[in-house]
Amino acid sequence: MSKKKNKVRPLPQTVGINVPGVETHAHLDMEDFKEDLPEVMARAKECGIAKIGNVFLGPQAYETNRSLFDAYPEVFFLLGVHPNDADQYTDADTQAMRNAFKSDSRLKALGEIGLDFYWDRVPADVQEKVFRTQLELADELDVPVVIHSRDAHEKTLEVLEDYGWSGKPLLWHCFGSDVATAKRILDNGWYLSIPGPVTYKKNEEAQEAVKFIPAERMVFETDCPFLTPEPWRGKRNEPAYVAFTAAKVAELKGMDVNELWAICAKNAYDFFGL
Template sequence: MLFDTHVHLNADQFMDDRDEVIQRALDEGVTHMVVVGFDRKTIPLAIEIAEQYDFIYAAVGWHPVDAIDMQDEDLQWIEELSAHEKVVAIGEMGLDYHWDKSPKDVQKDVFRNQIALAKRVNMPIIIHNREATEDIVEILKEEQAGDVGGIMHCYNDDVSYAKECLDLGFHISLGGPVTFKNATDPKVVAQEVPMDKLLIETDCPFLAPHPNRGKRNEPAYVKLVAEKIAELNDMAIEDVEKITNRNAKTLFGID
């Protein structure tokens, strides 16, 4: 009954054994996944994978690292693809100040344009944030992104910003870092965020949870994230699975 809200099964790391990876996830109780596409290469494959499996869905957007490469026709293309029956969100989008490929002002423009797109098609958004929390929150407020809401993907910041995002109508999604021994903020967030606003994810193939840290991540490992959240909140893992599954289905409009 696990819903992994953010996977990159369209990544090169899964080209040789994607079907086996999906089967391992099913064996661990993963019932739903969203494959996230973020450029011209990964978006079509995200949709292709979603078309192959009833329980897999897709998100389409443009990654901030590559914002400088985005053209007007790319934005139009994403808007057209948003009408596909298996597309449930726009993203991932946002700001990434760790890498310097795309200037900050370009990233902000692309971010704002995608929020506007999501509002036109009335779909939730998936936010990528790396070292840019203050600017992201400011843009979400200015663009009234709460009208569509969405996900703060792989949240790894302090609880005060999480509460600001919650006030804007966003969900907080926790991934592998909540299991890391040296990670404090995600653990506090896991205990402070209302359960009806909490989601879980792997962001595979990245950020594998303990004890698989440093290895290729995969959707089956989302169970380790749920187990840690259950432990931190003194809950049964079955309750965490049930609640986060329901939260994701409601947000994405999945029956």
């Protein structure tokens, strides 16, 4: 009996992106990249990525891991307390983030913050309190926010609109919902970030939404090491693989991938002040 052949997967360089762009949301300080960060960064450059947003999940992660990127000036920073960690939040976290944003010019947005009702790890009222606390901090610091919302879109939007965040700088991280949700986000003047699952064959709802979202209000992300796009689904995600997401979205929108990549890069530069 012959052995089953390993699946041959195309490299992201084959997408042919040849203009500089932005991968807006990565977790490169996680253990998954401990052994090969230099190689990961090199592959990203080969795939047209000029800037990468690294997301630190809380002040401790920021203080411990920011030095990992001393040799990579192309990396900018996001910092916030994830809703699944909201039960550990203290006033000291608020002060630590306030100090960090005032002293580190690489910090460009407060996030990812929001609500997560999928995992049900933290009571909803605790999540909401910490969410509002961080919105207040972002308002005080005059920085954009990046939203995490999983199985909580209606409540997240309710909190944001009640707070008065309409028209203020906001990026909806990892958007994968329907046209109606996309429209409400757009009507508030916000941006949407498109991740790898839009490449999945059965993800028709998100694909229809992507057709609806104007390119001028869209950016790309991997959320690596999670949410790997096809054709590398099932493997560790990394910034270079955002090329496959861009290619799929370009196909859905009937656009040239380099044209779309350039538009979304400008959006990211404008939103984060890069």
